[in-house]
Amino acid sequence: MNLRRVLSIIVAVLLVATLGWLHYELLTEAYGSGPPHYGQTTNMDKWSSPWPGLLKVDAIGAAMLLALLRWGIFPKSHR
Known part of the structure; x- marks a missing residue:
């Protein structure tokens, strides 16, 4: 293996x-670490799905x- 590949x-x-x-x-931040979907239900009016941002990343x-x-x-080979 050459250095470039490694x-x-x-x-x-x-x-x-x-x-x-x-x-x-x-x-973890979006859904919270408490009961199921804790972060989602606490401030439902301010919550937004993290998936569109994650798909872009x-x-x-x-x-x-x-x-x-x-x-x-x-x-590319340079022959």
């Missing part, structure tokens, strides 16, 4: 871990991940 795999794993942590934090993260893996695993 670095792209490491950064890709870190990116996936960061996105997973972000999902956990945002969903996922789309950006997926594009970055694909570009990173393409750059590191399938580099």
Whole structure:
């Protein structure tokens, strides 16, 4: 394995871990850690679903991940 491939795999794993942590934090904040959907029912007039924002973050993260893996695993050959 060359350095480029190893670095792209490491950064890709870190990116996936960061996105997973972000999902956990945002969903815990939105739905609360108390009884079922505590954060949702406490201030129902102010509550909004976290899913549209998470889907935008996922789309950006997926594009970055694909570009990173393409750059590191399938580099263009300069022949």
